Amino acid sequence: MADVEQKTPQRVVVEIFGDSYPLRTDAPERLKKLAAGLDHLMKKMAGSVKSFDGTKIAVLTALQIVDEYDKLKHDYDELVELLDEK
Numbered sequence: 001m002a003d004v005e006q007k008t009p010q011r012v013v014v015e016i017f018g019d020s021y022p023l024r025t026d027a028p029e030r031l032k033k034l035a036a037g038l039d040h041l042m043k044k045m046a047g048s049v050k051s052f053d054g055t056k057i058a059v060l061t062a063l064q065i066v067d068e069y070d071k072l073k074h075d076y077d078e079l080v081e082l083l084d085e086k
Helices: 028-049 054-085
Strands: 010-016 019-025
Touching: 010 028, 019 028, 028 054
Parallel strands: none
Antiparallel strands: 010 019
């Protein structure tokens, strides 16, 4: 059996909506990309709701992300169901 190389988690500091978060990950570039995407969505949401409350903006952004995830999951499940019928 070939040895599977273990990645050592790295410390990465990301900034989301003006706050810095020191995190550990074995995929630093992916984490940076995700954090940048979340930061963008939160700033966009803040512009839409005209609120300065970071917690409310985070919750509304999370609801937006969960809604998108739910739609994608539903579409995926329908596709899998169609493929299983063949």
